[in-house]
Amino acid sequence: MLFNKKSFITFTILLSLTLTACSNKGTQVQNTSKDQTLRLMDTSDIVSLDSSLALDGPSLNALNSVMEGLYMPNDKGEYVPAAAKSHKVSEDGKVYTFTLRDAKYSNGEKVTAQDFVFAMKRAIDPKTKAQFAYDLYDIENAQEINQGKLPVEKLGVTALDDQTLEIKLERAIPYFIQLTSLPMYFPLNEKFVKEQGNKYGLEANTTLYNGPYVVNSWDHGSGFSMKKNDQYYDKKNVKVNEIEVKVMKETTTAVNLYETGELDQAIIDSSVIDRFKDNSELQKLAMPIISYISFNQQNPLLANSKVRTAISNAFNKEDISNVLLNDGSIPTDRIVPKGLVKDSKGNDFVSSTEHSSSIELSKAKSLFKDALSESGKSNVSLSLLVNDSNTSRKIGEYIKSQLETNLQGLTVDIIVQPAQQKFELRQQGDYDLSLDTWGADYPDPTTYLELFTSKSALNVLNYSNKQYDDLLLKANTVSIQNETERLELLHKAEDILLNDAVIEPIYQAGYVYLQKESVTGIKVRPFVGYFYYKYANKQ
Structure with missing residues (x-):
């Protein structure tokens, strides 16, 4: 989940933000409260704490506080040594040698270089079916291994000794240090993982932790709690002793608990935003996240580009962003978020959120x-797959209403599923339309564009375009050191994707929440958008 990509591009850190209320106090304050329990909420529960398999936001949020990679972001969003103490890079930029610090897991066992080797080999093994295995593709032989063309033993990772890890890359990439902060790179104790078998990561006590917190209780469907990891090497700088996270799907419930002091932070939506618009505790963030509709071209009707283009232009994105959501979301025709990537001259890759593929209603x-006439039908039905959050439900209902009103003969059936089940149905190709979301894994357009290549594990749209694949391949190989040429190739690739109506971007996400002024230091991972709590404080 995926990050200072390409030395020839100067990036802005969009999300190295501190989630604080309007306060002038910094994050390094002295504790003045005896209550060092942070009470939070989320709209869904953790699915898995297995760093090779975690996919959903709640799971990844938790993992970012209970696990650590070789490098992690600090309170300023800068990537600094974490599980590693230092690293060296070969002259050709293709070999990284990491020296590990003396660190332990939550059970007291030492974190070793072999733990990183095991974790990466496990994740890249096609038998594991790790959906984010491509985060490792810059490592020597990783992609061919994941595609079953080479044995796992060929992966370019080696434990030179207990404290020294060597990673060989396919090519020199200056963003590699940021990649080592991703879950695919988190260490795993082989003995413990194998002892737990299929139960690893599914319960608090079947998971091993090397981060600032451990999950000490987990009531599936209701929430979980984390407490400070006594074995963590930097525990003296972890201020909050315990974090409780409750699952709440209803905004009204969250607001009520927030107002009675039972929550320190509450995720809210448009239904209550106006009520708090003048409240200093109301916070809004712009996120490097795009919400879009995926079209499954296995459906003969959706294989017709006329149908996809018609659907893409038969609903009002401004109404969704500005009225339905009202949370700082930005309507967009682009799959790459605005503000994520700037070139060396400071020019945004997304100069405009509009695109020429848009047409009049x-x-x-x-x-x-015309498409209905070609199909020989006067009426057709399509399913729209959404998750069970309030926001997704509302957007789904709005899109259904707009499409059925504007496209005569179309019926849209909304299929609501919990996040994990929705993902599984999508990956099985069991959908017509799917309301999807993707957040930036690293500050480069390819974090979005590579989703739709022919070989992408997440391309379950039955879409394949050789020209598109070739443009991305050239951008990442032949043209990788030529900024102007590379960005031009990526713009062409995005144009193909949008002109083919493979997907339809809807909005760049905003995030709105209430947070007590007594809480400071909750961070958002740069580019990724997940929270981490190491620097949190409660006064």
Whole structure:
């Protein structure tokens, strides 16, 4: 989940933000409260704490506080040594040698270089079916191993001794240190993982932790709690002793508990934003996250680009962002977020959120009418797969209403599923339309564009375009050191994706929440958008 990509691009850290209320106090304050329990909420529960398999936001949020990679972001969003003490890079930039610090897991066992080797080999093994295995693809032989073309033993990672880890890359990439902060790079104790078998990561006591916190209780469906890890090497700088996270799907419930002091932070939505618009505890963030519709072209109707284009232009994105959500979201026609990537001259990759693939509603209606005529049908039904959050439900209902109103003969059936089940249905190709979300794994357009290559494990749209694949391949190989040429190739690739109506971007996400002024230091991972709590404090 995926990060200072390409030395020839100067990046802005969009999300190295401190989630604090309007306060002038810094994060390094002295504790003045005896209550050092942080009470939070989320709209969904953890699915898995297995760093090779975790996919959903709640799981990744938790992992970012209970596990650590070789390097992790500090309170300023800078990547600093974590499990590693230092590293050296070969002259050609293709070999990284990490010296590990003296660190322990929560059970007191030493974190070793072999733990990193085991974790990366486990994740890249196609038998593991790690959906984010591609985060390792810059390592020597990783992609071919994941595709079953080479044995796992060929992965370019070696434990030179207990404290020294060597990683060989396919090519020199200056963003590699940021990649080592991702879950695919988190260490795993082989003995413990194998002892737990299929139970690893599914319970608090079947998981091993090397981060600032450990999950000490987990009531599936209701929430979990984390406490300070007594074995953590930097525990003296972890201020909050315990973090409680409750699962709440209803905004009204969260607001009520927040107002009675039972929550320190509450995620809210448009239904209550106006009520708090003048409250200093209301916080808004712009996120490097795009919400979009995926079209499954295995459906013969959706294999017709006229239908995809018609659907893409038959609903009002501004209404979704500005009225339905009202949380700082930005309507967009682009799959790459605005503000994520700037070139060496300071120019944003996304100069405009509009794209030439957009057409007038009247043209969309005409295209759909033509497509129905070509299919020999007067009425058709399509399913729209959404997750069970309030936001997804509302957007789904709005899109259904707009499409059925504007495209005569179309019926949309909304299929609501919990996040994990929705993902599984999507990966099985068991959908027509899917309301999807993707957050930046690293500050480069390819974090989005590579999702739709022919070989991407997440491309379950039945879409394949050789020209698109070739543009991305060239951008990441032949043109990797030529900024102007590379960005031009990536713009062309995005144009193909949007002109083919493979997906339809809807909005760049905002994030709105209430947070007590007594709470400071909750951070958002740069580019990734997940929270981490090492620097949190409660006065």
